[in-house]
Amino acid sequence: MKTLLYLFSLMLAIALLGGCQPEPKPIAYGAANCAHCNMTVADNRYGAELVNDKGKLYFFDSSECLMAYTIEHPEFGENAAFLMVTDFTRPNELIDARDAIFLQAKALPSPMGMYLTAVADKEVVAKMKQKHGGRLLTWNEAVTAVQKNERPD
Template identity: 35%
Template sequence: MNRLWIALISLLILAACSSEPRPIVLGQDACHHCKMTLMDPKFGAELVTDKGKIFIFDDVNCLMGYMDSEEGKSQTFKHVLVMDYLNPGTLIDANFAHYLKSPEFKTPMASNVVAFPEFGLLEEFKSKNGGVYLAWGELTTQFK
């Protein structure tokens, strides 16, 4: 019986120390940077530290603002994720996402930036709606 308890406690400790992302809970999660509650499944971002601490953001500029802050610069992130604009509620790797900036996008904190998982999808959307393509490096410098 003792072994069973030790195994269960070990599993719980390992689960608590997980450094994996989790789904954003709309209507409950608040942006770590601006404190607004996330409501729109097309916008959001998540940072997960190497130690498993999770930070949620409602817009790309809040994510960038935090990453550029002293607190953000002192962290090491295992995951940097952004919401896939075409698949609301789905987080994708921010480093490999493709970004489109356009006044057509009414984002929570007025960044006007959305993320796409594939460049072809961005190009298709851009041809119909306009906008400016941004790579991750351009995005990180634009919001400093």
């Protein structure tokens, strides 16, 4: 009987620990508030998300709000389980922010006015740059642009 109770307890502990893995969740557009600026996250082409190492979710109305948040709270960015941004070409689809390519173009205004648009596909973003102009940035370059408040001319 003791062995059975021990096995049951062990299985329960494994099940509970297995269910606590941090993971991104879909953004509730129109209901979630930005953790940085407190605006409602409304545009499904620009939302962003941070999942901390304990699984707590933080939503953002734009990639620049996510970047500003990680600048102001570096420990959140450094210890994040996930930093996610929405692929502009596939609304509602979150991609790893560190792998995204950011087009900063005056023709594509983002919610907070930094004109940063995240895209996963290099060929697609290259075509967007040809059409809209601007410059292509990596995650780190985009964070620096936010930190320096660099906007397109």
